Each structure stands twice: as structure tokens, then as C-alpha cells.
Amino acid sequence: MKGKKRLLLIFSGIGMFVFLFSQCMEKPKEKVAATELSIAGAETCKQCHQKAYSDYLKDPHTHTSWPVTTDEVVKGGGGPKSAGFSFDEHLKIVIEKRKDGMYQVPYYDGEEGPARRFDIAIGSGKHAHTYGFWREDRLNQLQLTYFRSINEWTNSPGYPNRMFLQAIGKRCLECHTSYAKATNVQTGSLSIENSFDRKSIIYGIDCERCHGPAGKHVEFHINNPDDKSPKYVKLYKDLTRKQKIDACAVCHSGNDVESLKSSFAFKPGDDIAEYYHYNPGSFASAEPDVHGNQIGMLQGSQCFIKSNDMTCGSCHNAHKAEDNNLIAYSKKCISCHPTAKHSKKTLGNAMVNTNCINCHMPLKASKVITFQQAGHEGKSAYQLHTHRIAVY
Ligand code: HEC
Ligand code: HEC
Ligand code: HEC
Ligand code: HEC
Ligand code: HEC
Ligand code: HEC
Ligand code: HEC
Known part of the structure; x- marks a missing residue:
């Protein structure tokens, strides 16, 4: 979205319009009608698309990032087995509740180090939650990540060393949030970090x-309640x-890409090649990683190559996760492979006859993400x- 003018248009629940200018507009002085770039916000959609909205509230996409505002740092009940993570007999990190929030607090031989909130x-927590803390407007990753499969705190994947600060850059947020305004800041002669608004x-x-931005769609349909044909919105079926x-x-095509421009600007119908340059061998290579690159993997399958119309939607409802229901997914296989x-x-x-997945889409370990458990080398x-x- 760099350099692009963007108008953030928010409608209140009552239908009153409140205009909010997120970034520089050409003529921000007078009230303007919604444009192709106006964002209305998910709350606004609820009144006319109740089913989509209620499905969306339960979908992992919706919960893939959130500001931590309560003591509940692990979603879904139960909670991790341990109250922290011991690296060895000298260093441990403990999860503590303090006056203004939840913290990860390191102890070196019992002596408290810098506590981080x-x-x-x-991460929705289907697999994991990882966390960030603010240092002014820069975001750093907390040392401990929660992993669902072992219900435990672990050292965050890729964390180079104990208590070394690892930045969370705008690339993470491009896939895990709907929008974040970022600028580059020089933090050393060779290092650049992102500063966020x-x-x-x-x-x-x-x-x-x-x-895609639906401000104009909302404005039109609020003003024309009798018109039931969709206006100012791209239809997936087209x-x-x-x-x-x-x-x-x-x-979902992996992180092994060169970003040409911020993917926040992407709208359905756009060509991905305007946003990413795929390094030779990544997108459709023989060995894409299972993490975050479902497309690279699928494109190597005979199902995808030999059918004319297989898309992600052949098996997934983008609004509603099947919640590990492998039988439900298998019905999609059977629809193309009845015999x-x-x-x-x-x-x-x-x-x-019921579960095709475990044999034909078996679990595979990611080569890029591994996690370290306490007491395990x-x-x-x-x-x-x-x-x-x-x-x-
Ligand atoms: C005032 C009512 C209203 C509001 C608010 C509204 N829409 Fe719609 N929308 C409609 C109508 C009417 C249609 C056409 C009939 C249909 O498909 O349900 C439609 C259709 C759509 C479609 C196309 C469905 C298809 O057939 O493929 C999408 C996508 C969509 N809306 C998204 C949104 C989003 C996103 C929001 C919130 C930002 C939103 N709408 C808010 C009235 C509304
Ligand atoms: C992860 C991406 C994603 C998100 C988030 C998402 N949608 Fe959709 N939506 C889709 C896709 C893909 C389709 C087309 C499904 C198809 O045609 O099989 C769709 C279809 C629709 C339709 C057409 C009718 C239907 O249900 O098939 C409407 C209306 C709609 N979405 C509204 C919304 C609203 C409102 C929200 C937020 C509350 C939302 N969508 C969130 C991807 C998404
Ligand atoms: C190219 C898009 C992309 C980028 C960039 C990306 N992720 Fe992800 N991430 C995904 C997708 C897709 C998944 C879903 C499962 C999978 O493929 O592993 C995911 C899953 C996760 C999960 C597990 C969520 C769960 O509970 O299922 C965490 C935690 C996570 N990512 C953190 C990060 C962090 C931190 C960064 C930045 C260092 C990052 N991701 C960068 C796309 C991305
Ligand atoms: C949109 C239709 C479609 C769907 C959905 C589909 N497939 Fe396929 N699949 C095909 C086609 C077409 C081929 C190629 C058949 C051929 O070569 O004659 C194929 C081939 C295969 C093969 C042979 C692969 C090989 O390397 O020879 C297997 C196994 C298979 N599919 C399993 C599945 C499973 C399991 C699912 C569900 C997870 C599934 N398919 C979903 C269309 C589909
Ligand atoms: C803006 C980035 C983004 C877009 C666009 C997006 N996804 Fe995702 N998707 C994610 C992330 C991040 C996760 C991991 C969510 C979590 O934290 O568990 C995810 C998770 C999923 C999951 C696993 C959750 C589940 O249902 O079990 C499926 C399936 C999925 N996406 C399908 C789709 C499909 C199909 C589309 C296109 C219509 C799509 N996604 C578009 C980022 C995206
Ligand atoms: C032939 C059926 C099929 C197609 C097509 C398909 N998926 Fe999946 N997908 C599955 C199954 C089965 C699972 C495993 C479900 C589970 O573990 O809950 C899955 C899981 C996922 C997950 C979750 C990974 C995890 O373990 O959390 C994501 C993300 C995802 N798919 C994205 C996509 C995207 C993006 C596309 C399009 C490129 C796509 N899928 C196409 C069948 C399919
Ligand atoms: C126990 C593991 C297992 C399960 C479960 C399984 N398959 Fe297979 N499938 C195989 C093996 C192995 C082959 C190779 C032929 C053989 O040895 O039976 C195969 C072959 C295939 C083929 C290629 C042969 C052909 O007909 O073109 C398709 C398609 C296929 N399976 C689809 C499915 C579908 C759909 C399901 C679920 C309803 C399923 N399989 C369940 C193991 C399995």
C-alpha cells in the first residue's frame, strides 16, 4: 500500500457514517463518497450477510492474530502443562501475571531479567500461538511459543539464541493480519527493521x-435496499x-518469494505476479515446504494437473474450517473418485472407503519449522x- 492513497471508511452499527482518514488523502478536507478503496470493516457486513459472518467468527483466519487484552494467552481452554520453560539449570523463563498484563520473565540463577509483556x-492456536511485544513502534517476538500438539511452551522456532531479540517484520503481518502500516527504519549499518503505526x-x-475493499458495495446496498444483485464487489464465481x-x-504459496509490493493491496482478480517474484524452483518446485505452501504442493498432484477445475475451493469452504474432520474432506475426494x-x-x-486423507495426504514434517522442548537437545x-x- 506504500505510496498509495487510502481511505479508511468505517460505518458505525447504527448506520451513521464516521469517516476516518488513515493516511494521506488527496483532498481529505470535505466528506467524500466511498471509493473502490474504501474499507467498511467486518462488523458492517453482519447486517446483510449473517451466515457468512457467523461462520467467519469461528474460522481460524479470523483468529490468526489478536491483541492480548486479557489473561488468556492460550486459547481453547486446558492450558499448557508447565508455567514456563527451563533452558538448563541456570536459565528459565516463567509466565507471570502482573498488574498490567501477562509477562514472560527470565530468571538467571534465580535473578530476574527483563520482563516482557x-x-x-x-496464530489461532490450531497449531500454535507465538507472541510479540512492542518496543516503541517496533515489534519483537517473545522467546516462548505455545505448541498445541504437545500442549507446552517451547523455544520459539528460529529464535537464534536465548534472549536475543528477534524482530517480527511486516511480512509476518502481511499473511497474519488484514492491514498494518509499516515503514522501514535503519537499525544498523546493514539492518533494517519495520516500525508500525x-x-x-x-x-x-x-x-x-x-x-477486496467493500465500502462502495456497502454504501450502495444501504442506499438501495431493494436491489438484490451484488454491486461493486468481485464475485468469486466470475x-x-x-x-x-x-x-x-x-x-498460501510460501515465504520463499521476493515481494514486489505489499500484498495488503491484493484484491481478488489481481495477478499474483504483480506482487511476488517466485524464486526459480519455489512455487512449483519438487520440494516446497508443507508449511504455508499448500499451492506449491497441490500443483504437483495429478488431481490438480489432470482436472480442469480443481481449486482450493474444491475441498475448502473459505469461511468455515472443517475442524480436522477427515471424513468430511474425504467426501470431496469421492465426488471425483467414486470408483x-x-x-x-x-x-x-x-x-x-471413509478416510482417504491419512494414506493419500499423509502428515509430513515441515523442514523450515521445528521446535525445541525443555530438557530435549x-x-x-x-x-x-x-x-x-x-x-x-
Ligand atoms: C446493506 C446490505 C449489505 C451490506 C452491509 C453488505 N452487503 Fe454484500 N451483498 C449485499 C447484497 C444485496 C448482495 C447480493 C445478494 C447476495 O449475494 O447476497 C451482496 C453480495 C455480496 C457478495 C457477492 C456474493 C456472491 O454472490 O458471490 C460479496 C462477496 C459481498 N456481498 C461481500 C460483502 C462484504 C465483505 C461486506 C462488508 C464489508 C458486505 N458485503 C456488506 C448487501 C450487502
Ligand atoms: C479467507 C478468505 C475469506 C474470508 C476471510 C471471507 N470470505 Fe467470503 N468468500 C470467500 C470465497 C473464496 C468465497 C467463494 C466461495 C465459493 O464460491 O465457493 C466467498 C463467498 C462469499 C459470499 C458469497 C456467498 C457464499 O457464502 O458463498 C459472501 C456473501 C461472502 N463471501 C461474504 C463474506 C463476509 C461478509 C465475510 C466476513 C464476515 C467473508 N466473506 C470472509 C473467501 C473469504
Ligand atoms: C506467506 C504467508 C505467511 C507468512 C509470511 C507467515 N506465515 Fe505463519 N502461517 C501461514 C499459514 C498459511 C499458516 C497455516 C498453517 C501452515 O501452513 O503452516 C501459518 C501458521 C502459523 C502459525 C500457527 C498457527 C496455527 O495455530 O495454526 C504461527 C504461530 C505462525 N504462522 C507465525 C508466523 C510468524 C511469527 C511469521 C513471521 C516470522 C509468519 N507466521 C509468517 C502463512 C504465513
Ligand atoms: C476435482 C476432482 C478431484 C478431486 C476433488 C480429487 N481428485 Fe484425485 N485425481 C483427479 C484426477 C483428474 C486425477 C488423475 C486421474 C488420471 O490420471 O486418470 C486424480 C488422481 C488421483 C490419484 C492418483 C495419483 C497418482 O499420482 O497417480 C490419487 C491417489 C487421488 N487422485 C486421490 C485423491 C484424494 C485422496 C482426494 C481427496 C483428498 C482427491 N484425489 C481429490 C481429480 C480429483
Ligand atoms: C491474508 C492471508 C490469507 C489469505 C488471503 C488466505 N489465507 Fe488461508 N490462512 C492464512 C493464515 C495465516 C492461516 C493460519 C490460521 C491460523 O492461525 O490457524 C490460514 C489457514 C487456512 C486454512 C486452515 C484452517 C482450517 O480451515 O483448518 C485453510 C483451509 C485456508 N487457510 C484456506 C484458504 C483459502 C481456500 C483461501 C483463498 C480463498 C485462503 N485461505 C486465503 C492466511 C490467508
Ligand atoms: C483435494 C482436497 C484439497 C484441496 C484441493 C485443498 N486442500 Fe487444503 N486440506 C485438505 C485436507 C484433507 C486438509 C487436512 C485437514 C486437517 O488437517 O484439518 C487440508 C488442510 C489445509 C490447511 C491446514 C493445514 C494444517 O494442518 O493446519 C491449509 C492451510 C490448507 N489446507 C490450504 C489449502 C489451500 C490454500 C488450497 C488451494 C491451493 C488447498 N488447501 C486445497 C484438502 C484439500
Ligand atoms: C490404506 C490406505 C488407503 C486408503 C485409506 C485409501 N487409499 Fe487410495 N490408494 C492406496 C494405494 C496403496 C493405492 C495404489 C493401488 C493399491 O495398491 O491399492 C491407491 C490408489 C488410489 C487411486 C489411484 C487408482 C485409481 O483408481 O486410479 C485413487 C484415485 C485413490 N486411491 C483414491 C482413494 C480415495 C478417494 C480414497 C478414500 C475414499 C482412498 N483412495 C483411500 C491407499 C489408500
Whole structure:
């Protein structure tokens, strides 16, 4: 969104218009009508799209980032087994509740080090929550990450060393928030970090991140309640297969890319090539990583190559996660493969007619993300179902 004028238009629940200028507008003095770039906010959609809205409230996209405002730093109940993480007999980090929030506090041989507050969380917690704390307007990652599969605190993936500050850059937020205004700041002769306009951050991935700015759509339909044909909004059903894939590729084609411009500006219908330059071998390479690169994996599958119309939507409802329901996903396989030919040996497996996933999209460990558990020298794997559908 760099250099682009952007108008942030927010409608209040009652229908009164409140105009908020997020960044420089050409003529911000007088009230202006909504434009193609006006953002209305997810709350506004509720009144006319109740089903989409109530599904969205439960979807991991919605909860993939949030400001930490309560003591609940791990969502979904239960809570981690330990109250912190011990690196060795000298250093441990303890989770503590203090007057103004929750903190990660290091102790070196019992002596307290710099306490750092849980300010924001990244990750819905389906797999993990990792956290950031503010140093003025720069965001740094907290040392400990929560991992669901072991229900424990671990050393954050990729954290170079104990208590060394790792920055959370705008690239994380491009995939995990709906908007964040960032500028580059020189922090050393060779290092650049991002400084954020904290108030600009729209947490979670909301309606307009996937559907494009809808301020004008909302304005039109509020003023024309009898017109039931969609106006000023891109319809997914009118997109080509490539455009549909691109709309998910913004965040699901891996991080091994060169950003050409901020992906916050991406709207359905845009060509992903305007945003990313894929390094040779990444997008469709033989070895894309299971983490964050579902498209690279899927594109190597015969299902994708040989069918004319397979998209992410063939198996996923973008509004509503299936919650690990592998039987429900298998119904999508069966819709294209009503008569899969299995050998006698395979047919002996009790799951063969109901759960196709464990055999054809087995769990694979990410090569880029591993996590360290307390008391273990080795690293544990982060496992995801591969999108390279095949006979394994
Ligand atoms: C005042 C009512 C109203 C509001 C508010 C509203 N819409 Fe709509 N929207 C409609 C109508 C009417 C249609 C056309 C009928 C339909 O598809 O439901 C529509 C259609 C759509 C479609 C196309 C559906 C399709 O057929 O593919 C999308 C996407 C959409 N709206 C997104 C949004 C988003 C995002 C918001 C909030 C920012 C929003 N709408 C707010 C009235 C509204
Ligand atoms: C992760 C991306 C994503 C998010 C977030 C999202 N949508 Fe959608 N939405 C889609 C896709 C993709 C389709 C097309 C589904 C299809 O055609 O199979 C769609 C379809 C729709 C439709 C058409 C009718 C339907 O349900 O198929 C409406 C209306 C709509 N979305 C509104 C919303 C609203 C309102 C929100 C926020 C409350 C929202 N969407 C959030 C991706 C998203
Ligand atoms: C290219 C987009 C992209 C970028 C950049 C990105 N992520 Fe992710 N992230 C994803 C996707 C997609 C998932 C969903 C599962 C998967 O593919 O691993 C995810 C999953 C996660 C999860 C687990 C969420 C859960 O509970 O399921 C965490 C935590 C996370 N990312 C943190 C980060 C951090 C911190 C950064 C920056 C260092 C970052 N991500 C950068 C796309 C991205
Ligand atoms: C949109 C339709 C479609 C869907 C959905 C679909 N497939 Fe396929 N699949 C195909 C086509 C087309 C082929 C190629 C068949 C051929 O080569 O004759 C294929 C091939 C395969 C093969 C053979 C792969 C190989 O390398 O030879 C397997 C196994 C398979 N699919 C399993 C699945 C499973 C499991 C699912 C669900 C997770 C699934 N498919 C979903 C269309 C689909
Ligand atoms: C703005 C970035 C972004 C866009 C656009 C986006 N996603 Fe995601 N998606 C994510 C992130 C981040 C996660 C991890 C959420 C979490 O924290 O668990 C995710 C998670 C998912 C999941 C796993 C959650 C679940 O349902 O179990 C699916 C499936 C998914 N996305 C499909 C899609 C599809 C299909 C599209 C295109 C219509 C799409 N996404 C568009 C960023 C995005
Ligand atoms: C043939 C069916 C199929 C297609 C097509 C498909 N997926 Fe999936 N996807 C699955 C299944 C099955 C899972 C595993 C569900 C689970 O673990 O809850 C899954 C899981 C995911 C996850 C969650 C990973 C995790 O473990 O949290 C993401 C993200 C995702 N898919 C994104 C996409 C995107 C983006 C596309 C389009 C490029 C896509 N999928 C196309 C079947 C499919
Ligand atoms: C126990 C593991 C297992 C399960 C479960 C399983 N498959 Fe297979 N599948 C295989 C193996 C192994 C092959 C190779 C042929 C063989 O040895 O049976 C295969 C072959 C295939 C093929 C390629 C052969 C052809 O007909 O073109 C398709 C398509 C396929 N499976 C789809 C499915 C679908 C759909 C489901 C779920 C309803 C499913 N499979 C469940 C293991 C499995």
C-alpha cells in the first residue's frame, strides 16, 4: 500500500457514517463518497450477510492474530502443562501475571531479567500461538511459543539464541493480519527493521482482505435496499481458475518469494505476479515446504494437473474450517473418485472407503519449522497434511 492513497471508511452499527482518514488523502478536507478503496470493516457486513459472518467468527483466519487484552494467552481452554520453560539449570523463563498484563520473565540463577509483556498473538492456536511485544513502534517476538500438539511452551522456532531479540517484520503481518502500516527504519549499518503505526493494524484476516475493499458495495446496498444483485464487489464465481488460486496464493504459496509490493493491496482478480517474484524452483518446485505452501504442493498432484477445475475451493469452504474432520474432506475426494481402484491388500484397511486423507495426504514434517522442548537437545517436528496428493 506504500505510496498509495487510502481511505479508511468505517460505518458505525447504527448506520451513521464516521469517516476516518488513515493516511494521506488527496483532498481529505470535505466528506467524500466511498471509493473502490474504501474499507467498511467486518462488523458492517453482519447486517446483510449473517451466515457468512457467523461462520467467519469461528474460522481460524479470523483468529490468526489478536491483541492480548486479557489473561488468556492460550486459547481453547486446558492450558499448557508447565508455567514456563527451563533452558538448563541456570536459565528459565516463567509466565507471570502482573498488574498490567501477562509477562514472560527470565530468571538467571534465580535473578530476574527483563520482563516482557504479551502484547500481540500470532496464530489461532490450531497449531500454535507465538507472541510479540512492542518496543516503541517496533515489534519483537517473545522467546516462548505455545505448541498445541504437545500442549507446552517451547523455544520459539528460529529464535537464534536465548534472549536475543528477534524482530517480527511486516511480512509476518502481511499473511497474519488484514492491514498494518509499516515503514522501514535503519537499525544498523546493514539492518533494517519495520516500525508500525500500531493504530492502523486490523487484526485477523477479515472479509475485505479476501473480497477486496467493500465500502462502495456497502454504501450502495444501504442506499438501495431493494436491489438484490451484488454491486461493486468481485464475485468469486466470475474469476478464472488461476485468479481463484491467486486469491489464496497471496498467503498460501510460501515465504520463499521476493515481494514486489505489499500484498495488503491484493484484491481478488489481481495477478499474483504483480506482487511476488517466485524464486526459480519455489512455487512449483519438487520440494516446497508443507508449511504455508499448500499451492506449491497441490500443483504437483495429478488431481490438480489432470482436472480442469480443481481449486482450493474444491475441498475448502473459505469461511468455515472443517475442524480436522477427515471424513468430511474425504467426501470431496469421492465426488471425483467414486470408483477408486484399490488392491486387495489396500481394501483390507478399514478406512479405505471413509478416510482417504491419512494414506493419500499423509502428515509430513515441515523442514523450515521445528521446535525445541525443555530438557530435549533435539528438535521436534511441526507436522501438516501434505497437499501433494499421491499414492505413498
Ligand atoms: C446493506 C446490505 C449489505 C451490506 C452491509 C453488505 N452487503 Fe454484500 N451483498 C449485499 C447484497 C444485496 C448482495 C447480493 C445478494 C447476495 O449475494 O447476497 C451482496 C453480495 C455480496 C457478495 C457477492 C456474493 C456472491 O454472490 O458471490 C460479496 C462477496 C459481498 N456481498 C461481500 C460483502 C462484504 C465483505 C461486506 C462488508 C464489508 C458486505 N458485503 C456488506 C448487501 C450487502
Ligand atoms: C479467507 C478468505 C475469506 C474470508 C476471510 C471471507 N470470505 Fe467470503 N468468500 C470467500 C470465497 C473464496 C468465497 C467463494 C466461495 C465459493 O464460491 O465457493 C466467498 C463467498 C462469499 C459470499 C458469497 C456467498 C457464499 O457464502 O458463498 C459472501 C456473501 C461472502 N463471501 C461474504 C463474506 C463476509 C461478509 C465475510 C466476513 C464476515 C467473508 N466473506 C470472509 C473467501 C473469504
Ligand atoms: C506467506 C504467508 C505467511 C507468512 C509470511 C507467515 N506465515 Fe505463519 N502461517 C501461514 C499459514 C498459511 C499458516 C497455516 C498453517 C501452515 O501452513 O503452516 C501459518 C501458521 C502459523 C502459525 C500457527 C498457527 C496455527 O495455530 O495454526 C504461527 C504461530 C505462525 N504462522 C507465525 C508466523 C510468524 C511469527 C511469521 C513471521 C516470522 C509468519 N507466521 C509468517 C502463512 C504465513
Ligand atoms: C476435482 C476432482 C478431484 C478431486 C476433488 C480429487 N481428485 Fe484425485 N485425481 C483427479 C484426477 C483428474 C486425477 C488423475 C486421474 C488420471 O490420471 O486418470 C486424480 C488422481 C488421483 C490419484 C492418483 C495419483 C497418482 O499420482 O497417480 C490419487 C491417489 C487421488 N487422485 C486421490 C485423491 C484424494 C485422496 C482426494 C481427496 C483428498 C482427491 N484425489 C481429490 C481429480 C480429483
Ligand atoms: C491474508 C492471508 C490469507 C489469505 C488471503 C488466505 N489465507 Fe488461508 N490462512 C492464512 C493464515 C495465516 C492461516 C493460519 C490460521 C491460523 O492461525 O490457524 C490460514 C489457514 C487456512 C486454512 C486452515 C484452517 C482450517 O480451515 O483448518 C485453510 C483451509 C485456508 N487457510 C484456506 C484458504 C483459502 C481456500 C483461501 C483463498 C480463498 C485462503 N485461505 C486465503 C492466511 C490467508
Ligand atoms: C483435494 C482436497 C484439497 C484441496 C484441493 C485443498 N486442500 Fe487444503 N486440506 C485438505 C485436507 C484433507 C486438509 C487436512 C485437514 C486437517 O488437517 O484439518 C487440508 C488442510 C489445509 C490447511 C491446514 C493445514 C494444517 O494442518 O493446519 C491449509 C492451510 C490448507 N489446507 C490450504 C489449502 C489451500 C490454500 C488450497 C488451494 C491451493 C488447498 N488447501 C486445497 C484438502 C484439500
Ligand atoms: C490404506 C490406505 C488407503 C486408503 C485409506 C485409501 N487409499 Fe487410495 N490408494 C492406496 C494405494 C496403496 C493405492 C495404489 C493401488 C493399491 O495398491 O491399492 C491407491 C490408489 C488410489 C487411486 C489411484 C487408482 C485409481 O483408481 O486410479 C485413487 C484415485 C485413490 N486411491 C483414491 C482413494 C480415495 C478417494 C480414497 C478414500 C475414499 C482412498 N483412495 C483411500 C491407499 C489408500
